[in-house]
Amino acid sequence: MRILIIEDDGQTSAYVSKGLTECGYLVDIASNGKEGLVRAVSEDYDLAIIDRMLPELDGLSIVETLRRANKDTPIIFLSALGGVSDRVKGLRSGGDDYLVKPFAFSELLARVEALLRRPASRAVETNLRVADLEMNLLARQITRCGQTIELQPREFRLLEYLMRHAGQVVTRTMLLENVWDYLFDPQTNVIDVHISRLRQKIDKNFEPALLHTVRGAGYSLRGPD
Amino acid sequence: MANTRPTASSHNRRLFHSRIFRLALIYLCLFTASVLGLLGFIYWSATESVTRQIDSTIDAEITGLAEQYNQRGLVGLIQAIERRAGKAGETRGLYILADKAFEPLAGNLSRWPDELPDQEGWVTFRLEYPDDDGGSANFGRARVFDLGKGIHLLVGHDIQERSRIASSIRGTLIWSVVVTIGVSLVGGILMSRSLLRQIDTINETSREIMAGDMSRRIPIGKRGDEIDEVAGNLNAMLDQIERLLAGMSEISDNIAHDLRTPISRLRTGLESALIGQPDPEGYREAVRKAIEEADNILKTFNALLSIAQAEAGATEAQFESVDLDALLQDVSELYEPLAEEQDIKLKLDLAQSARLDGDRNLLFQAVANLVDNALKFSPKNSVVTISLLGGLEDNQKPDISKIVVADQGPGIPDQSDRKRVLERFHRLEASRSTPGNGLGLSLVAAVAKLHGGTLELDDNAPGLRATLSLPQS
Numbered sequence: 293m294r295i296l297i298i299e300d301d302g303q304t305s306a307y308v309s310k311g312l313t314e315c316g317y318l319v320d321i322a323s324n325g326k327e328g329l330v331r332a333v334s335e336d337y338d339l340a341i342i343d344r345m346l347p348e349l350d351g352l353s354i355v356e357t358l359r360r361a362n363k364d365t366p367i368i369f370l371s372a373l374g375g376v377s378d379r380v381k382g383l384r385s386g387g388d389d390y391l392v393k394p395f396a397f398s399e400l401l402a403r404v405e406a407l408l409r410r411p412a413s414r415a416v417e418t419n420l421r422v423a424d425l426e427m428n429l430l431a432r433q434i435t436r437c438g439q440t441i442e443l444q445p446r447e448f449r450l451l452e453y454l455m456r457h458a459g460q461v462v463t464r465t466m467l468l469e470n471v472w473d474y475l476f477d478p479q480t481n482v483i484d485v486h487i488s489r490l491r492q493k494i495d496k497n498f499e500p501a502l503l504h505t506v507r508g509a510g511y512s513l514r515g516p517d
Numbered sequence: 518m519a520n521t522r523p524t525a526s527s528h529n530r531r532l533f534h535s536r537i538f539r540l541a542l543i544y545l546c547l548f549t550a551s552v553l554g555l556l557g558f559i560y561w562s563a564t565e566s567v568t569r570q571i572d573s574t575i576d577a578e579i580t581g582l583a584e585q586y587n588q589r590g591l592v593g594l595i596q597a598i599e600r601r602a603g604k605a606g607e608t609r610g611l612y613i614l615a616d617k618a619f620e621p622l623a624g625n626l627s628r629w630p631d632e633l634p635d636q637e638g639w640v641t642f643r644l645e646y647p648d649d650d651g652g653s654a655n656f657g658r659a660r661v662f663d664l665g666k667g668i669h670l671l672v673g674h675d676i677q678e679r680s681r682i683a684s685s686i687r688g689t690l691i692w693s694v695v696v697t698i699g700v701s702l703v704g705g706i707l708m709s710r711s712l713l714r715q716i717d718t719i720n721e722t723s724r725e726i727m728a729g730d731m732s733r734r735i736p737i738g739k740r741g742d743e744i745d746e747v748a749g750n751l752n753a754m755l756d757q758i759e760r761l762l763a764g765m766s767e768i769s770d771n772i773a774h775d776l777r778t779p780i781s782r783l784r785t786g787l788e789s790a791l792i793g794q795p796d797p798e799g800y801r802e803a804v805r806k807a808i809e810e811a812d813n814i815l816k817t818f819n820a821l822l823s824i825a826q827a828e829a830g831a832t833e834a835q836f837e838s839v840d841l842d843a844l845l846q847d848v849s850e851l852y853e854p855l856a857e858e859q860d861i862k863l864k865l866d867l868a869q870s871a872r873l874d875g876d877r878n879l880l881f882q883a884v885a886n887l888v889d890n891a892l893k894f895s896p897k898n899s900v901v902t903i904s905l906l907g908g909l910e911d912n913q914k915p916d917i918s919k920i921v922v923a924d925q926g927p928g929i930p931d932q933s934d935r936k937r938v939l940e941r942f943h944r945l946e947a948s949r950s951t952p953g954n955g956l957g958l959s960l961v962a963a964v965a966k967l968h969g970g971t972l973e974l975d976d977n978a979p980g981l982r983a984t985l986s987l988p989q990s
Binding site: 374375376394396446472474475476477478479480482485486489507508 | 805808809812815816818819820822823826847850851852854855858876877878881882885886889892893957
């Protein structure tokens with residue numbers, strides 16, 4: 293998996309690149325907008341991480357140019373501009389995700405993985421399955437080991453998101469953004485309580501546990517290897 | 518400041534260069550021109566009417582004399598002329614009958630005038646005698662006739678009257694123009710002076726403010742004119758700037774205080790790990806602690822940023838129609854498990870539905886902060902109520918939505934404390950031990966302000982009742 297980082301701050305790019313390399317990705321770094329655009333157009337990357345404010349050519353223009361050239365490389369914006377309007381602008385220009393600096397590497401990694409494992413085809417899935425946990429999206433029914441599990445609507449959405457990203461780390465912010473659909477900073481770990489409730493329902497009477505807490509990062513739903 | 522104060526001569530120079538003075542000058546020119554035009558017309562029409570009157574008198578006399586001549590011939594004419602000439606002191610008539618050589622035969626003129634008449638026989642000529650006032654030369658206006666047989670007749674009138682009227686009008690005219698120019702000039706200078714003085718006050722105040730005295734304000738007059746309005750607006754702007762500056766210096770003080778502590782804690786932790794040379798697991802633990810500390814710092818930082826953005830109104834562009842009851846349902850649903858875990862009942866009371874234009878993320882954050890706060894301070898087995906009220910009790914403002922979050926915790930007994938908790942980083946001593954950065958309520962207040970509303974804290978007897986009042990669009 294090849295990842296392109298377009299970032300003018302050497303320390304940030306070195307730090308991100310080191311982290312991603314350790315996770316097994318091949319990383320290229322471009323330190324200005326023009327160089328970044330040339331690389332993104334001429335080579336095939338699986339994902340690009342692009343800063344908004346860059347010398348020579350800003351991140352928004354790079355992404356707009358790429359999208360016009362029909363390059364659908366998944367793109368994560370990395371920016372110090374954290375207002376909601378900045379985020380909307382970034383996503384409208386063709387970015388797939390938007391992360392505000394300063395950020396935790398675990399958050400970036402989780403988002404990178406979520407984007408990379410996004411199903412290539414947008415075919416509508418009606419069934420999700422992780423180990424013996426099954427979700428029927430049409431009947432809105434969940435079973436584990438053949439036993440039906442009753443979930444509240446929000447718990448259903450939470451579990452659906454986790455199942456769609458099975459095997460990956462999902463951060464609390466990602467859950468707030470995608471399951472609750474709000475951009476905000478909870479002062480307490482409200483999400484944790486929802487997770488433990490969900491865990492009660494899907495893991496308590498079964499073996500093995502599927503919903504794991506990843507310390508310092510978030511959660512991961514995965515079956516036994 | 519003294520050296521920038523204008524000296525008397527520079528003051529005058531400024532006066533003559535001032536816009537209002539230029540306007541006064543232009544006004545003066547226009548006014549003078551119109552006075553000149555008006556009086557010129559009066560002069561012209563007055564002299565014209567006097568001339569016409571003289572001409573018609575002359576014509577009447579001629580008709581009379583012609584009758585005498587026709588009935589009684591030359592002798593009758595001479596008699597009539599002599600008779601009329603005798604009364605010339607009152608009528609101011611002029612008569613002369615002359616022979617072939619223009620030698621006078623009768624009349625009150627000593628000789629035939631040298632001036633030549635026009636085609637109709639009218640002539641204006643200089644009289645031998647001076648006018649009554651002993652002034653300059655006197656003139657007469659007359660008509661001449663050739664009676665045939667070498668006899669010439671001149672009938673006229675002296676035009677002293679006309680000259681007097683004309684000269685009196687001329688005098689009036691000159692005086693009016695002089696007075697007009699004088700009055701306008703003085704008025705212009707006075708007007709410019711008073712306006713300049715007001716503007717100088719504004720300038721002086723601005724200079725003092727630029728020099729660093731932010732507390733200065735422009736004095737506002739009692740008349741409420743446009744200059745006072747400008748001054749009032751400038752003062753309001755200065756108030757706002759001062760408030761913002763105060764907010765800014767307060768926030769930097771607070772950042773210095775509340776971020777320095779965790780950052781130095783972070784640094785100390787890392788340093789002691791480095792000095793202590795623990796085993797790999799010890800290092801791991803130290804790094805984990807450091808990350809946790811850094812996350813807290815980021816959280817505080819983000820909260821500060823959100824407050825700053827909400828206060829600056831920067832996010833107003835993101836306003837959309839927000840369904841408040843749906844938003845409250847979401848908040849309640851998000852916090853319900855947390856409440857249950859703490860044995861607190863979270864009650865949602867939606868008496869009515871409401872929509873308003875706002876930033877849904879910030880509104881959600883605000884209500885979440887209130888609920889978070891309520892849960893933090895609530896004892897077990899108590900109730901936290903989230904309710905949505907219209908401004909029904911308050912008929913004056915029916916289009917205000919009130920989001921009320923009430924708990925049964927200790928509340929904030931002291932009235933002045935209730936105000937202070939809205940300030941950034943302010944945490945009541947009692948709550949120091951609970952987690953939080955002291956920014957929650959000030960963010961709520963900032964969000965309320967961004968939406969043109971208010972946050973009020975009241976006694977819920979027992980507990981705290983936080984009311985977020987938001988005007989509907």
